[in-house]
Amino acid sequence: MFSPLIGARTFSTATTAMASLWTFFPLDYGDPGFSIGPKISPSDSFGPSKPLWTAFCNAKRPIPQKKCVTSLRKDCNLRCQREVRMDASQAEKIFEALEFFRIEVPSWGFANTGTRFGKFIQPAAATTTEEKFSDAGQVHLLTGVCPTVALHVLWDCPRGVESAHDIRKFAERYRVLAGSINPNLFQDQEYKYGSFGNPDPAVRQRAFEHTKDSIEIARRLHSRDISMWFADGSSYPGTANIRQRKTWFKEVLKASHAELASGQRLLIEYKPFEPAFYHTDIADWGMALLLARAAGPQAKVLVDTGHHYAAQNIEQIVAWLLSEDMLGGFHFNDRRYADDDLTIGSIDPYQVFRIFHEIRYFEWETGKRADIAYMIDQSHNLKGKIEETIQTVTRAQQLFAKSALVNHEELSRGQNNCDLIGAESLLQDAFNIDVRPAIEEWRDSKGLPRDPLKAFLQSGYIERITKERAARNSQSVTSYA
Ligand code: RM4
Ligand code: MN
Ligand code: MN
16 A cells, blocks of 8 residues: 655655655545544565664764773773663664554644634734645655644634645645644633533534534544644633533533544543633543543543643553543643643653553553544744744654664563662653654655755745745734634
């Protein structure tokens, strides 16, 4: 199904790479199913040839021996830097892991955004859905691992269900498929007191209709996941009947679930606060889990990493959801204070590593691949948008690759023997390995640029879109709410 690209090792022009990736990820709207995520299976994938794997072997490189001039013993010949180097089998593990790792980019990450204090307009920001697809297409072209773009219905589908037709055209043109569909149940005036939890049945009905339309859009685009995020809650004690709202949520989620085609999923996201400041109807993973169970078997929980209190152990939540077969996907971003939407791993990369580790450990123990949608939910108003998305994707790849280096057999033994230092060191050692050379080698084997960000900056794309979009952006045009 996919032609191997061994031989296409140099990344010269955007066109070459475009042609290559098109071979990797053909758009296939003829498929009856919703197999966008795990479409690439080991058997039909474009795996690197063995010689490439074995050619890459850090262990063969000499370990640098430096004269330790700062030492009291002037003649000492120590290895001054303790570098954890990988062997061939580790490089192989990274290659295997990268074959499966795909991450979805958000359309809203390419548009002008800001905070409630103001928006800082970037001349190159996308002003239309088509431009968002064009930008997402660039990210996929250079990274090879972002074949889908998440859409927010009101921001990206101005003609509602009818927009699906245009989006299919954009997907063809820019070589990137529509991914998860996110209904907008929070910005219209009607939703001032909530959507699925609104005391007014007419508003609940309206929210249901919008969800139905979103499911239909997803169906027309062959998107598998509908991601439900609710702003619902209350800001003052005593002003809302918490139990009653829970019942309404169950009712409307159940009705929404009944609209799903087979193979589609309803992902239920949670968030502890904001915009509601007293109670949020779906505030944590337990509430999301109960509601997903009540909705039906195709409903799962979506973990947005930014939607947790600072001290929360997110990887434990991930482990529990995995063991309950209820983890549907992620919205990745990092946080320092609240829902900051910072770049993945920019504050705490070890946490992202631990999350990936729990997933891989689960897969090793159960012998099955966890069916999880990896998605980015970030919108940066200060950094360049495409550059930052590429930075995010490469960071995510690195952390995922590191997690592939944990020795599960040894870890399991260490845990069973209560070998605390041994077990913990397995995680720390894997985390400390510099996986970047292996990832570069993997990209090379796919005809992808070794350094996607550098390739992007040299491609001339940003200069072109800045020229094309600057005038429109100076009018403060934004398709983001
Ligand atoms: C929320 C949440 C949702 C996103 C909305 C707009 O903070 O993360 O996923 O769709 O923002
Ligand atoms: Mn989110
Ligand atoms: Mn958020």
